Amino acid sequence: MGGAERTARKRRQQQQSAGARAVSQARQGGGGDTKRIVAVVAAVVVVAAVVIGGVLWTNASKNATEGQTIPAVNASAADDYPERRDGVVVVSGKDSAPTTIDVYADFLCPVCAQFQQAYGAQIEEKIASGELRVRTHMVPMLVDRSDPPGYSLDAANAALLAADEGKFTPFHDSLFAHQPEEGKRGYSKDQLIQLGRDLGITSQAFADGVRNGKYDDELTAEMQRVANDPSLQQDFGEGQKGFGTPTVVANGSIVSFSDSNWLNKLLNNAKS
Incomplete structure (x- = not known):
């Protein structure tokens, strides 16, 4: 039973007890004031209905992804450049590209989804034009932040497959375009497999790899390495320092993408 359900049940018990006391007091004090008793009981019933409705809404919201088909996103620019897996890193673009960036992201990270929405298409266009090469690190940083835990790792493993x-x-873009809410249910392995099928992945190796977590150990080890890498540590203010997603690195330094023109500046610097 989740925390919300336990809280709601406790609240119902307290309300039912209060209602019973109110009914008893009404009988003792009013010589059988029937109207007052009916009003008290009705109020208790209404409050209970509101609480039950809240629990049902919370459960429905938490499990919003259950039974869904993840809509497949067409990433047409990706047809124009090479892409390969290098360990737990995916390299997109030509090795001859004058600029290379490393992008660290988590499929459950809401800011990563915002980053993808803001810059994803632009990045893919620059890769396709030969100006940019991207090394994508899908790190399972939020593996405990889904209910049940594990979506972050399952999604990263499926993306490598x-x-x-x-x-x-297209797999990467589809998951960010329809991202589950942090703290709630992610997509199941079967849903990830179906997304692969919808994108044209028909091999049994893909489905088996998703189900048995083919790259889970490597991804977990990479997450530990990244979290302990001093060059990837950032100052988040108020004495908080550490690794966070999304992180973009170019030429060994973390790039600030608070400037919406950050990518063009990087590409122009490479030309000068």
Whole structure:
């Protein structure tokens, strides 16, 4: 039973007890004031209905992804550049590209989804034009932040398997375009497999790899390495320092993407 359900049940018990006391007091004090008793009981019933409705809404919201088909996103620009898996990193673009960036992200991270929405299309266009090469690190930082836990790792593993099939970018873009809410239910392995099928991945190796967590150990080890890498530590203010997603690195330094023109500046610097 989740915390919300326990809280709601306790609240119902307290309300029922209060209602019973109110009915008893009404009988003792009013010589059988029937109207007052009916009013008290009605109020208790209404409050209970509101509480039950809240629990049902909370459960429905928490499990919003259950039974859904993840809509497949067409990433047409990805057809114009090479893409390969290098360990737990996916390399997109030509090795001859003058600028390379490393992007660290988590499929459950809401800011990563915002980053993808703001810059994803632009990045893919620059890769396709040969100006940019991207090394994508899907790190399972929020593995405990879904209910049940594990979606962050399952999604990262499935994305690497999609890269083996030449479908990383559309798989990646689809998961960010329809991201589950942090703290709630993610997508199941079967849903991730179905997304692969909808993107044209038909191999049994993909489905088996998703189900048995083929790259889970490597991804977990990479997450530990990244979290302890001093070059990836950022100052988040108020004495808080550490690794966070999304992180973009170019030429060994973390890039601030608070400037919406950050990518063009990087590409122009490479030309000068």
